Amino acid sequence: MSLSDAHTLEPNTVSAESPAAIAARLAARFAETAAARDLAGGTPKAERDLLRASGLLKLSIPREYGGLGASWAETLSVVRQLARADSSVAHVFAFHHLQLASVRLFGSPEQWQAWLRDTATRGWFWGNALNPLDKRTVATRVDGGREFSGRKSFCSGALDSDMLLASAVEDSAEGKLIIAALPTRRAGITLLGDWDNMGQRQTDSGSALFERVAVAEDEILSRPGPLSSPHACLRPLLAQLIFVNIFLGIAEGALAEARHYTRNEARLWSASPAAHVSEDPYVLAHYGEFWVALESTRALADRAAARFDAAWDTGLALSTEGRGEVALAVATAKVAATRGGLDLTSRIFEVTGARSTTAALRLDRFWRNLRVHTLHDPVDYKVRELGDWALNGRYPKPSFYS
Known part of the structure; x- marks a missing residue:
């Protein structure tokens, strides 16, 4: 290659x-x-x-x-x-x-x-230009492989990468998804640097342009291929588990900064019966709720990671049911990390006060980062999948997002 x-x-x-x-x-x-x-x-x-x-x-x-x-x-x-x-x-x-x-x-x-x-x-x-939902990049068959042409959005980490995982839809009646591993500097690949969102502002999750990019047969991931077995279907679960841990890390970081500000900078409200803001009953109640949310999410995240490792180590012997159990654990942790994290990162201002909203601190970045990232795929669909399991005993159907 x-x-x-x-x-x-x-x-x-x-x-x-x-x-x-x-x-x-x-x-x-x-x-x-x-x-x-x-x-x-x-x-x-x-x-x-x-x-x-x-x-x-x-x-x-x-x-x-x-x-x-x-x-x-x-x-x-x-x-x-x-x-x-x-x-x-x-x-x-x-x-x-x-x-x-x-x-x-x-x-x-x-x-x-x-x-x-x-x-x-x-x-x-390695960077990402996979995004299977964006089908604007087409793979045309040529001697020795394919040519990729078209645009691709949400290419996180593509800029300053050395290798890219890129996808295209085959120019055929089947419209098969073709995934290839390519050097980022391959002729015809242009990374547009057009990411300017309210959060996750340094992920370079903008667009890529492919103009007749040569793709050799031995650069195409076709054996066994995408989502070809329960084991191959672990890929989307790893992606979801990555999100869980990023969401949880954001929330933990937000709590650490809020705690420092509360203890060292925040001022006691005039009606408080406490002698110091760190003893105020309402402030303590908020921190107690934050702690419960984080502890429960940590437990779910760690359980899901342990189940994922066991499934990974099982290899090609992994069953549909075994993969389904991991999917349930990951989806449960994803819902908890999303809901708990969004609540915590928006409510930290209840325990830091009006002065903590100064732009210099940028404490809002935790919520902005989490809000952008949690929209990657709607958490409502994770809840629906879990409901289908709880009521009907059906595992989440494998896809690039579940």
Whole structure:
């Protein structure tokens, strides 16, 4: 497969630090500039390069291919840790690992083993141009493969990436979905840098343009192919589990900043019977409710991650029912993380007060980030799927979103 047009960046050797310790150090650094970068938008180039140099881009890659061999629960824990400080950087980092999982689930061993080795040794950062709902990119059959032409939206992490997972609809009566792994610098690929949303402002989730992009047969993930088995259908569940951990990390980060502000900056209301705002009964009640929401979501998220790891390790022997049980656990955690997170990130101002709304703090970024991200796919449909299970005993039907 032709990879000569991919970028090469030698990552530094992995230190003796644990991935969690590395993530904590990076998160602390990202937090220092998160508010300013939220205002600026654009590509978090310096932060992406720190991730490259940290060795964490190889976190989910098995050790036999040069990676750190982390479980998905461990990888998602790092995603959550980064999201507490900067959910945009956490998003592109998590999507990097989602693309690596996708080539393992959809491609042949000959394909994904080479890509994983090169990612580990060359420090590749993977971006996303998959979005199966956007069917404007067409794959035309040519000698030796396909040509991709058209636009693609919601290409998170594509800018400053080295490899892309891209999809197109085959120019045929069947309209089959074609997914390929391509070097980002391949001729004909233009990343438009047109992402300017109210939240997740540094995910570069804008558009890509494909103009007769050459795609070789051995770059197409056709064996076993997308959603071809219960095991391959774990890909959308990993994507949903990534969302759960980003949502939860955002809420945890919001609570940490609110707590610091309440204890150090907030002023007691004149009618309060307390001597200090940290003893006010209504403030304490809010924090108690925040704690209950976070603790329950953490338990659901960790349970879902454990079930996902067990299903992943089962491999091709995974049954439809086994995949269905993971889908239920992930959907339950997704609903809890969405509802609890939106409530917490909007209500933190009840415990920080009017002065905390100053633009310099940008405490609203937690709600804005979560609100944008939670609209990725409607949570109402997750609730409906869970209702169908609770009432009729039917597992969620596999798709790219369930």
